[in-house]
Amino acid sequence: MKPGTKLKSAVCDTEVMVIKGTNIAVDCGGKPMSDTAPAARADLDAAFAEGTKMGKRYVNADSTVELLCVKAGKGSLSIGGTPLQIKDSKPLPSSD
Amino acid sequence: MNISLFLQMAADAEPDRIALVCSGRRWSYSELWQAAQGAATNIAQSGCQFVALLDESSEATPIALFGAALAGVPYVPLNYRLADADLAALLSRIAPAYAIGDVERIQRLNPDGHHACLKRADFVSAAEAVAEPFVEPEQEDGGIAAQIFTSGTTSAPKAALLKHANLLSYILGTVEFGSASPEEASLVCVPPYHIAGIAALLSSIYAMRKILLLPAFDPDSWLTLASEERASNAFVVPTMLSRIIARMEEGAKADLSSLQAIAYGGGPMPVVVIEQAMRLFPKCGFTNAYGLTETSSTIALLGPEDHRTAYASTDPAVRARLGSVGRPLPTIELEIRDEEGKRLPAGERGEIYVRGEQVSGEYRERSALDSAGWFPTRDAGWLDEEGFLFLAGRADDVIVRGGENISPGEIEDVLLTHPSIADAAAVAVPSTEWGEAVGIAIAIKPDCATPSDSELRGLIKDRLRSSRVPERIAVLNALPYNEMGKLLRREIRKLFSN
Known part of the structure; x- marks a missing residue:
C-alpha cells in the first residue's frame, strides 16, 4: 500500500484511502484489509467492532499512518492489534 | 489520490441530496457524480492532454473539474476576459485540449491547436448520455488536478500546477466531511478560472453544503x-462586497435573513x-481569507471571532487586526524573511514564505520551492506579536531608491489622507540619479479640485522622509x-516608462 491506495475491509463495508504510510498491514474488525473486496466476508472480531465513520481520518500513535474513511462499516481499524484513533481536527470557519 | 473522491463520497453518503443549483436547474450529488463519470469517459476517449474551460460558471464547471480529475487529465480554467x-x-x-465553452473564439484564436471543442450544453448532454460508470485508470503519484494561469499582474502569466495531493490536503485539513446541514447553501460567484472558484466547489461538495452557482457576478443577481x-454562506472579493453594499444602500430589495x-x-x-459590512450584517460571521493560486487557496484566515474582537477593541494593536489577514492555518508553516533569507521577528516587514502539503509552488516551467520546500510568495508582510499576518503589497512592488527600500503602501496611505484623493498608487520610476525613484498616480474624488504637485510633495515630505517625495506625478x-x-x-509603471 501507498498514499492513494484504497483498502477494503474483509468483514464489513468499511473502505479507507491511505493518506500517509507505506507497506503497513491494516486490520479492520480484526482481519487484514486489502485492495480487493473478499468473495465472502469473514466474521467480525468483537474486540474491533466499534465501527468506522465516513470522512474521519484515522491515525496511529506516532502519526506515521493516516487513513481516510471513505465508506463506513461495523469493524474498527487497527495495526498489529493496536486500535487507530480518530485524528483531532480543529474546525475552521469556511473561507471559501 | 484524486479529488474526484470528494464528489464520490458525497454521492455515496446522500445520493439524492441537492448538490448544486444553477440557472434554475437542481443537481443531486448522484446526478453530478454520474455526469462527471460520463465526462471522464468522453475526455479519456478524446486523447487530449488538457481539459480547458472558457466560460462563465455553470454546471459544466464542476462536471469538467471532477470529470478531468477522474480521467487523470489536468483541468485548465481560462479567463474569458483576457484580450x-x-x-x-x-x-x-495547452494544445490539444478538450475545450469547453466559447468554441468560436477558441477555434478563431488557435486554429492550429486542434482542440476538441464543445459548447457548454453539448459537453453536459454528452456527459449525461454516458450510461456506464467510468473505470478509473491506475493513476501515477503526483498527478496534476488543475493548471491555473496566474493573473500576471507583474509579468506574463505562469502556469501554476496544483496536484491532487495539494488540493486534497487543503480540503481534508480545513473541511469536515458532510458537516453542513441540508439548509445550508453557499453562494459561489467567483469566476471559474480563479483558485477561489475551485476551492469553493471542493469545500462545498466535501462539506455537503449546497452550491448556489452564479454564472457571473453583478450585485443585483447576487442579491436575488x-x-x-x-444562501447561508458566501464568498466575495472586496470590490463585490462594496458593490453589494452600494446597491443595498440604494434600496435594492433582498431578504438576506438566512445569511x-x-x-x-x-x-x-x-x-x-x-x-x-459588519454594521449592515450584524448576525453574520465574517472571515478574511488570504491565499494564492500556488498554495491551493487559503493559508491564513481572520475568523468571525477575530473580527468581532478587533471591531470592539479600543486597543489600537487589536483594532488594527481588522486590516490583517488573520493567523496562518494550523496545517501550514509561515515565516517572514528578509532579502538574505533570514527569518525576521514580529513587527518587521519582509517576504512571506510558506510550507505545507497544500503548497504546490510549482509551475509548468519550474518549481519555485527552495531546497527545504519553502515557497516564496512574493507577497510582502509582517506578523504582529500575537501572530496575526498583515500584508504589505507585493515584494516586487518595493521601490529601491539609492539602496533604500520604500514600500508603496506607506506613501499611498499618506496620499489617501488628502480629502480630494479617491485612490492612489506609488510605483518605481526609472531615475538616472537613484536607479529608481517614486512615481505616484492618483484619482481625484468627484467635484474636488486636483491638488498641485507642490502640495502633494509637501504632504509626503511632512509625513514621511524626503526620499519618499515623488519625482513623477500622474492624475488619472x-x-x-x-x-x-x-x-x-x-x-501604472508603463505610464512612467517614457
Whole structure:
C-alpha cells in the first residue's frame, strides 16, 4: 500500500484511502484489509467492532499512518492489534 | 489520490441530496457524480492532454473539474476576459485540449491547436448520455488536478500546477466531511478560472453544503439568488462586497435573513468597507481569507471571532487586526524573511514564505520551492506579536531608491489622507540619479479640485522622509484594476516608462 491506495475491509463495508504510510498491514474488525473486496466476508472480531465513520481520518500513535474513511462499516481499524484513533481536527470557519 | 473522491463520497453518503443549483436547474450529488463519470469517459476517449474551460460558471464547471480529475487529465480554467492575443498565447500552451465553452473564439484564436471543442450544453448532454460508470485508470503519484494561469499582474502569466495531493490536503485539513446541514447553501460567484472558484466547489461538495452557482457576478443577481435560495454562506472579493453594499444602500430589495457567514479575499479589503459590512450584517460571521493560486487557496484566515474582537477593541494593536489577514492555518508553516533569507521577528516587514502539503509552488516551467520546500510568495508582510499576518503589497512592488527600500503602501496611505484623493498608487520610476525613484498616480474624488504637485510633495515630505517625495506625478480618472480587484501596477509603471 501507498498514499492513494484504497483498502477494503474483509468483514464489513468499511473502505479507507491511505493518506500517509507505506507497506503497513491494516486490520479492520480484526482481519487484514486489502485492495480487493473478499468473495465472502469473514466474521467480525468483537474486540474491533466499534465501527468506522465516513470522512474521519484515522491515525496511529506516532502519526506515521493516516487513513481516510471513505465508506463506513461495523469493524474498527487497527495495526498489529493496536486500535487507530480518530485524528483531532480543529474546525475552521469556511473561507471559501 | 484524486479529488474526484470528494464528489464520490458525497454521492455515496446522500445520493439524492441537492448538490448544486444553477440557472434554475437542481443537481443531486448522484446526478453530478454520474455526469462527471460520463465526462471522464468522453475526455479519456478524446486523447487530449488538457481539459480547458472558457466560460462563465455553470454546471459544466464542476462536471469538467471532477470529470478531468477522474480521467487523470489536468483541468485548465481560462479567463474569458483576457484580450484575444493573451488568450491565444495560453491556448497554444495547452494544445490539444478538450475545450469547453466559447468554441468560436477558441477555434478563431488557435486554429492550429486542434482542440476538441464543445459548447457548454453539448459537453453536459454528452456527459449525461454516458450510461456506464467510468473505470478509473491506475493513476501515477503526483498527478496534476488543475493548471491555473496566474493573473500576471507583474509579468506574463505562469502556469501554476496544483496536484491532487495539494488540493486534497487543503480540503481534508480545513473541511469536515458532510458537516453542513441540508439548509445550508453557499453562494459561489467567483469566476471559474480563479483558485477561489475551485476551492469553493471542493469545500462545498466535501462539506455537503449546497452550491448556489452564479454564472457571473453583478450585485443585483447576487442579491436575488441569495434571497430566493436562502444562501447561508458566501464568498466575495472586496470590490463585490462594496458593490453589494452600494446597491443595498440604494434600496435594492433582498431578504438576506438566512445569511450566516461571509468570507472574503482575493485582494485588500478597505477597513471602512468591512466595518460598514459588519454594521449592515450584524448576525453574520465574517472571515478574511488570504491565499494564492500556488498554495491551493487559503493559508491564513481572520475568523468571525477575530473580527468581532478587533471591531470592539479600543486597543489600537487589536483594532488594527481588522486590516490583517488573520493567523496562518494550523496545517501550514509561515515565516517572514528578509532579502538574505533570514527569518525576521514580529513587527518587521519582509517576504512571506510558506510550507505545507497544500503548497504546490510549482509551475509548468519550474518549481519555485527552495531546497527545504519553502515557497516564496512574493507577497510582502509582517506578523504582529500575537501572530496575526498583515500584508504589505507585493515584494516586487518595493521601490529601491539609492539602496533604500520604500514600500508603496506607506506613501499611498499618506496620499489617501488628502480629502480630494479617491485612490492612489506609488510605483518605481526609472531615475538616472537613484536607479529608481517614486512615481505616484492618483484619482481625484468627484467635484474636488486636483491638488498641485507642490502640495502633494509637501504632504509626503511632512509625513514621511524626503526620499519618499515623488519625482513623477500622474492624475488619472481611475486607477487600473483587473476584474478581481487587483491593482495593475505594471500599467501604472508603463505610464512612467517614457
